[in-house]
Amino acid sequence: MPKVGIIYNDTKPVACRVATELDEKLRQLGYDVHRLSGAGGILGYSSPDDPVQRTPIEDLVPPHFDADMDFAMVLGGDGTVLAAARQVAPTGVPLLTINTGHMGFLTEAYLNQLPQAIDCVLSGDYTIEHRVMLVVQMFHNDQLAWEALCLNEMVLHREPLTSMCHFEIAIGRHAPVDIAADGVIVSTPTGSTAYALSAGGPVIAPGVPVLQLIPICPHSLASRALVFSDHELVVIHPANPDRLVMVVDGNAGCYVLPEDRVQVMRSPYSAKFIRLRPPEFFQVLREKLGWGLPHIAKPTSVELP
Missing domain, CATH: 2.60.200.30 (Probable inorganic polyphosphate/atp-NAD kinase; domain 2)
Incomplete structure (x- = not known):
């Protein structure tokens, strides 16, 4: 039975709802689904009373997330993507990132594009981009x-x-x-x-x-x-x-x-992201940060005396 994962931001109701719907849909299609919160990839902050809270890198890998998993979907914003990458990078599992947050600079698709994105991934119509960690x-x-x-x-x-x-x-x-x-x-x-x-x-x-x-x-x-x-x-x-x-x-x-x-x-581990189209970094810069947008001041026609 093929295996997939779902990592979601459990503080956002929309991400929780979509995670539940995806879980049901994929199980109906015959997938072994493992769902978890992205909070597992957040290591937390130290305090003066407890200045160091060490968790070994490999210990963050969730149960059942291993090399046998075909892919995992991430539902959230950039913070959830960062946490998910920390959780699964040692396993080499590729991530399909769906934006349910705000900026979503690291996400591949928006929530309204989820059905098409799932179809592409299940049919194998995608590439994998490696990002250095x-x-x-x-x-x-x-x-x-x-x-x-x-x-x-x-x-x-x-x-x-x-x-x-x-x-x-x-x-x-x-x-x-x-x-x-x-x-x-x-x-x-x-x-x-x-x-x-x-x-x-x-x-x-x-x-x-x-x-x-x-x-x-x-x-x-x-x-x-x-x-x-x-x-x-x-x-x-x-x-x-x-x-x-x-x-x-x-x-x-x-x-x-x-x-x-x-x-x-x-x-030695890299973050692997599923890309549904050839990566176009300049386009992302333009859409998310406004890079390269024209700033041309056009003079107003004025009649001279």
Whole structure:
């Protein structure tokens, strides 16, 4: 019996309703269906009383989601897609993403296109796009204390009401650099249209084998975004006396103390997304972010005296 999965945002009534309807429909078609909430991919935030809450990467894989699963559908917005990718990337299961949220930058189809999307996938009329993911790790006293998969970005920043931070950052074999800023971002090409874009970084097309490092509000005109090979290991040491906060993909984080270090590297796992048409990145930029839209001021006809 073929096996499929459904991952949905259980805080949104429309996603819950559609998940139930899809479950019934696919079972009638003879599929073994496994349904779960995308909340399982959210690692949660640390607290001062519990500064590190480590869940090993492979432990996030849900039961019954394995290489035998044909595909999984994700019902939600970008946050649900990010959580689902973290859950299933180690299994290699491809994701059909349906937007029931707002922006939906990472989703493939809208809810009103769901019947056609299901027909295409069940008939095998689709391609699979691979997106690079990162492994983010925090070491305390040289012991691995926290880790997570990352599709968009890792952000290491100061806590509220503390001063500007200093970061000593080494990329690959290159000499370390010191950056004074409110924080730093390490982003994938997928994440280049998220927080990295808001922080002044360039948009990077998917498939380009690079990462980018972006200082947040740097205290130097020379500190700008840096693009480098995604095969380079990034090591960050906080060079200040206050603890920092690390957030991955906006929904998982931990505290980083002055004696800790953060490592970011390309993951052996990639996020696999089902594409119902050839990927057209510039069109997505145009529709979602308004990139490339014409801005032409046409003069009004005025009769001269």
